[in-house]
Structure formats: C-alpha cells, structure tokens
Amino acid sequence: MDEKPELSARTPLLSVAAHERTPSRNISINRIKEVTVQRYNVCTLSVFLILATVFCEQFAFFSVLHNMVLFCTSKLDFTSFEATMTCWIFSGTVYMVTPLVGGYLADSLCGRYKTILGSGFIFVIGKILLFFSAGDFKSWSGYDREDVTKALFLTSLVVISIGSGGIQANIIPFGAQHVSHMGPRAVQTFCHWYYWARNIGSIASAGVVYLQQGTKQFCWGYLMSLLILVVGLVIFRVGKRTYKHVPPSESVLKKAITMCWKMRRRDRGQFNMSQFETSNIYDVKNVLKSLPTYGFITVYWMSYAQMSTSLFLQSTELDLSIDGVNIPPAFLIYFNPAMVVLCIPLMDTIIYPLLIKCGKGPTYLQRIGIGMFLAVLALCYAGGLEIFRKQHEQFVQESTNISYNASSISVFHQVPVFALLGLSEVWTSITGLEFAYTNFPDYMQGLITGLFLMTIGLGSVYSIILTAIVQRAKPEYSGLRWVIDIRAQNWYPNDPAANGHMEVLFFLIAGITFVFMLIFVFVTKFGYTSTQEDSRTQFVGSHNKLNSENT
Structure with missing residues (x-):
C-alpha cells in the first residue's frame, strides 16, 4: 500500500492502476543511470530512408513557408497584415x-505507409x-x-x-515503430534525429529562398523544391520492403471519443465499464491528464510563429x-534551424547523459x-531591437523590387532572436515529442503525435486572433506610456514604407508567454510532487520497462 503513492509520484501522469499493469519499477538510481547513458544504434537502413524522406519533405515545406510573406506582398499585392494572416492560416x-x-486514415483505413505515400x-x-501560380502569365499566355x-x-x-500535414502526422510514429523494440531511449534518440x-531540410531550403528573394524568380525556386520532394517520395518508396508495416485497426481517436462520451453518463448508471479494456480506460485518462501540458505548449508556439512573419517583416x-550587397530578408531565419542542428547532437550525446550521470537531469516539465x-527572452529582445531601430537614421532600402523604410542598424542584430528561438525549440519542442513516446503506450503514440502537432497549429490560430484584435487598437507612444488612439499607426504597417508598432x-x-510560464511552473511545482530521485526517473521515462526486461 505504501508503494502506490511513490510510484504515482515518479510518473505523475500515470495512475497507480496503470503501474499495476506494468512490470515492477523498483530499481536503483545507479541502474537508471546505467540504462540512460547506454547508446543505441538506430541508424538502420529503414530509419535512414525515413529520415531522408523527412529532409526532402521539410525542404519542400519550408521553401513555401519562409517565402510566403514576401510572395504575397510582392507578387499578389497583399498588405503585410494580409500576408501574415495567410501564413498563419496555412501553418494552422x-x-x-x-x-x-x-x-485517422492511417490508424483505421490505410496504414501509415500508404497514408504517407498518398499524402x-x-x-x-x-x-x-504553386509553381504555376508563381509563373509569368503575361509571357506564357x-x-x-x-x-x-x-x-x-x-x-x-x-x-x-x-x-x-498527412506526412508529418504519420512519419514520426512510423519511424519510431522501427526502433521501439530497442527501448524508449532509442525512441528518444530517433526523435532527436528526426528533428x-x-x-537540415529547413537550412538546405535557404538556397531556394536566396534564389527567390535575390532574383524574384519564385517559379524556378518552387520548381526546384518540387523536384526535391519527388526525390524524397522515390526514396521512401524504395524502402518499402525494409519497413515494418502495421495493419490498420480501430481508430484510437474514435475509441477515445466514444469512451469519453459514454463515461459522461456514468453518474446516471448508464456506463458499462466492461465494454472497454481496463488498460484502455486508464490510458485515455492519462491522455486527458496530459492535455494541460500541451495547452501550455500552444502558448510557446504562438511566440515561435512570429519567426516567419513578424520577425521577417522586421528584417x-x-x-x-554586406559590403554593398543586399542579402535576402529571410536569411536570418536560418540561424534558428542552424542552432537546432548544432544543439541536438550536443544535447543528446553529451549534456543530457552528463546531467543524468551527475544526478541532475531535468524533468520533461x-x-x-x-x-x-x-x-x-527572444521576443523581449526583438521588441527592444524594434525600438532601437526607430531611433537611428532611416533610409529607403530596395529589396526584391520593393522599397522599405529601413534603419541603419544591421540586420545581424537579429541573430540573438533566432538563436534563442532555436535553443528554445530544442528544450520545448523535442521534449514534447519525447513526452509522447515515453509516457504513453505504443498504440496511442499516433494520437499523441497528432495532439503535439495540434499545439503548433493552435499557436498560429492564437496569433491570428491576437493580431486581428490588436490591429484594431492602434497604440501611440506618448511620454513614458502607450496610449490607444484610433488615429495612430497600425501595429502591422500596411505600407512597406511605414514603421508601424510591432514592438508592442x-x-x-x-x-x-511569461504569464503562462509562471502558471506552468506553479502547476508543475504544486500539482506534482517529486523528489530528486523521482525527477531522474521521470526524465528517463519508460526506461524502467527496458530495465525490467533485462533483469
């Protein structure tokens, strides 16, 4: 009886009953350290082909996303506000x-392989x-x-x-199922290398972005990314015989919704628990308990969503x-994925194992x-830079045949913003993926991946709502305070030559984000109780399952 609270504290999102269904987890901290620092070779042929497909798909995706604001404003004559809204709606x-x-299609009808290929x-x-939309209709027709x-x-x-969206929702669980037999640490490693x-695909797309923004030849840039995408699909198709194919079954999402709907009627005596397996009921409850965590992550993605929109406009x-030659405005964006690419191997191979070995491994939360x-910190720096920019001499700058009211401050002052956002992505986004694969059973990982991707989309939706609201409230700086005045400038400048008030x-x-972070800290500190030993146990997640199999 005394062990149940202790087990629940170690993995607070799992109920005591859920622990009763799993092997014993009473292992020593030394054993946890031993399992945690153990390395796993996840670089099989199937995993390599999947990661190559991810590279090509993301190359094609980011060549669209990072150019969207510029394409909308220069090719379609959208205002900055309209272009930003279009970008966020697309991302959402x-x-x-x-x-x-x-x-749903992968789980219940087609299977993950066919869904990825069809998508x-x-x-x-x-x-x-998109290629034809960027073409020169006047010369063609x-x-x-x-x-x-x-x-x-x-x-x-x-x-x-x-x-x-169909590819991204399924390729993560599809790849993870090829290494799941090696244990949770191997799955975590796959998540790192997936990211x-x-x-890497995002960085490689910089060449397309440079071609499009430097020469304004959008159609040829989109054609190049189209060819890369076709190559990725060929690579994925070649590996068909090496993949593990899991046949579709009943949709987990459908089953979870049905279960939650019927559990609502429990107080009226109309819920028959025997209709579902006990393990499924506890698993669904654990998913519901994890929703607040993913809710806080959505606020983080609202901050992150500014990178391809507001921060691009600031660029x-x-x-x-640079020495009289203008670089593309989106060039600085690639400091973000560069930071991620540099930090992932460092965190996965050195920092995390070292922290755990020293007994100071941070929990997921x-x-x-x-x-x-x-x-x-990144957005506060961006706001300060915007104020600093306006205080310096301004000049008319030509970029992609558009005139901007630019400051004499170098665009490289934005590097800390993108670097901080990249570092935050390593801590928050990758952790969200690991959280899905170490706290939930295999059959629910597709659903949890969908929830994780939804947080990114909801971040864009929150940005749309917030920006649409504040666009109507036009602030004017007076002395040491901001005054809301309908006669003042828009927050998002409709004219590229206007300044706006994006710092606000x-x-x-x-x-x-800071307020939600404080609430998050309060909830995790007082909502869950854990000792130093428990924190290390939570950090290694389900390594205990691998432990029990080895003993």
Whole structure:
C-alpha cells in the first residue's frame, strides 16, 4: 500500500492502476543511470530512408513557408497584415486540421505507409499548382490575370496543407515503430534525429529562398523544391520492403471519443465499464491528464510563429547590406534551424547523459519551462531591437523590387532572436515529442503525435486572433506610456514604407508567454510532487520497462 503513492509520484501522469499493469519499477538510481547513458544504434537502413524522406519533405515545406510573406506582398499585392494572416492560416491548417484526418486514415483505413505515400502525391500536386501560380502569365499566355494567380496560389496552399500535414502526422510514429523494440531511449534518440533531419531540410531550403528573394524568380525556386520532394517520395518508396508495416485497426481517436462520451453518463448508471479494456480506460485518462501540458505548449508556439512573419517583416526594415550587397530578408531565419542542428547532437550525446550521470537531469516539465523562458527572452529582445531601430537614421532600402523604410542598424542584430528561438525549440519542442513516446503506450503514440502537432497549429490560430484584435487598437507612444488612439499607426504597417508598432506586439506576446510560464511552473511545482530521485526517473521515462526486461 505504501508503494502506490511513490510510484504515482515518479510518473505523475500515470495512475497507480496503470503501474499495476506494468512490470515492477523498483530499481536503483545507479541502474537508471546505467540504462540512460547506454547508446543505441538506430541508424538502420529503414530509419535512414525515413529520415531522408523527412529532409526532402521539410525542404519542400519550408521553401513555401519562409517565402510566403514576401510572395504575397510582392507578387499578389497583399498588405503585410494580409500576408501574415495567410501564413498563419496555412501553418494552422498544416499542423492542426490535417494531422487529425491523416492520423485517422492511417490508424483505421490505410496504414501509415500508404497514408504517407498518398499524402506525398497530394503534396506534389499542390507544389505543381504553386509553381504555376508563381509563373509569368503575361509571357506564357499573353495576358495578365491577377485573380487567376491568387486563386491558384490559395488552392495550392490548401492542397499542400493536406499533403504535408498527412506526412508529418504519420512519419514520426512510423519511424519510431522501427526502433521501439530497442527501448524508449532509442525512441528518444530517433526523435532527436528526426528533428535534426527536419531542420537540415529547413537550412538546405535557404538556397531556394536566396534564389527567390535575390532574383524574384519564385517559379524556378518552387520548381526546384518540387523536384526535391519527388526525390524524397522515390526514396521512401524504395524502402518499402525494409519497413515494418502495421495493419490498420480501430481508430484510437474514435475509441477515445466514444469512451469519453459514454463515461459522461456514468453518474446516471448508464456506463458499462466492461465494454472497454481496463488498460484502455486508464490510458485515455492519462491522455486527458496530459492535455494541460500541451495547452501550455500552444502558448510557446504562438511566440515561435512570429519567426516567419513578424520577425521577417522586421528584417526588411533593417540594413540588409554586406559590403554593398543586399542579402535576402529571410536569411536570418536560418540561424534558428542552424542552432537546432548544432544543439541536438550536443544535447543528446553529451549534456543530457552528463546531467543524468551527475544526478541532475531535468524533468520533461522543467525542460518545457526552460524553453518557454528562452522564447520570452527572444521576443523581449526583438521588441527592444524594434525600438532601437526607430531611433537611428532611416533610409529607403530596395529589396526584391520593393522599397522599405529601413534603419541603419544591421540586420545581424537579429541573430540573438533566432538563436534563442532555436535553443528554445530544442528544450520545448523535442521534449514534447519525447513526452509522447515515453509516457504513453505504443498504440496511442499516433494520437499523441497528432495532439503535439495540434499545439503548433493552435499557436498560429492564437496569433491570428491576437493580431486581428490588436490591429484594431492602434497604440501611440506618448511620454513614458502607450496610449490607444484610433488615429495612430497600425501595429502591422500596411505600407512597406511605414514603421508601424510591432514592438508592442512583441512585448505583448512575450508578456502572455511569461504569464503562462509562471502558471506552468506553479502547476508543475504544486500539482506534482517529486523528489530528486523521482525527477531522474521521470526524465528517463519508460526506461524502467527496458530495465525490467533485462533483469
């Protein structure tokens, strides 16, 4: 009887009854350290092919995302506000809507392999439409139709969101199932290298972005990324015989919704517990208990969503010249994935194992909190830089044939912003993936992955709502305080030559994130009780299962 509270404290999101269904977890801390620092070779042929597919898919995806604001403003004559909204709606659709549909198809109808391959073909169709939307209709057909261009572009975004979302929702659990037999530490390592391949794809897409923003040849840049995507699908198809194919079964999402609906009627005596397996009931309860954690992560993604939109617009208003040659405005964005690529091997092979060996390994919740704090620092720096920018001499800067009211401050002053956001991603985002694979059974990992991707989409939705609200409230700086005045400038400048007041938006989002971070710290400190030993146990997660199999 005395052991139950202790077990519940070690993994607070798992109930006591859930522990009764698993092997004994009473192991020594020395054994935990031994298992934690053990290395796993996850670089099998199937995993390599999956990671290569991730690289190609993310190359194609980020070549669209990182150029969207510029394409909308220069090619389609959108205002900065309209371009930003378009980018966030696209991101929200990719990460929030289609992962649920793609996960359902993979779980209950097609299986993960067929769903990924089918989503890839849909992605290709979307990229073809995007290529034609970026083309020069006047030279191709003899007349210029802006309405056709906009219709093709928006249609391509819908198709791309379906294809990319279907791939991203399934390729993580599909890859993890190839290393799950090696134990949870191998799954965590795969999550790290998945994220590494994802960000390598983002960095590689910089060449396409440079071509598009430097020469304004959007169609050829999109064609290049289309070819890379086709190569990725060929690579994925070649590995069919090496993959583990899990046949579809009843959808976990459908089962969970049915169970929750019937449990609502328990107080009226209409819930028959024998309809479901006891383990399934406890697993669904654990998912519900994890929702607050993912709720806090959504606020983090609202901060992160500024990178391809608000921070990009800030780049256009800083001095882009290096020895008289202008660099593309999106160039600084790639310091973010570069930081991730550098930090992942360092954290996975040195820092985390060393911290655990010293008995100071941070818990999942602590790592998420650290990432949120780094995001707050990044946006506060961006807000301060925006104020600093306006205090210096300004000049008209030509970039991609558009005139911007730029400051004499170098754009490289933005490097700390993107570096901090990249570091925060290592602490928060990758931890969210690890959390899904070490606290829940295998059959629920697809559902948890969908929930994790939904947090990214919800972050974009929150950004849309917040920006739409504050766009109507036009602040004016008077003395030492901000005054809301309908006669003042918009927060998002509609004219590239206007300044706007984006510093207020940066500080507002940083403040919201900071408040939620404090609530998160309070909840994790007083909502869950853990000792130093428990923290290390939670950090290694389900290593205990591997431990019990070896003893």
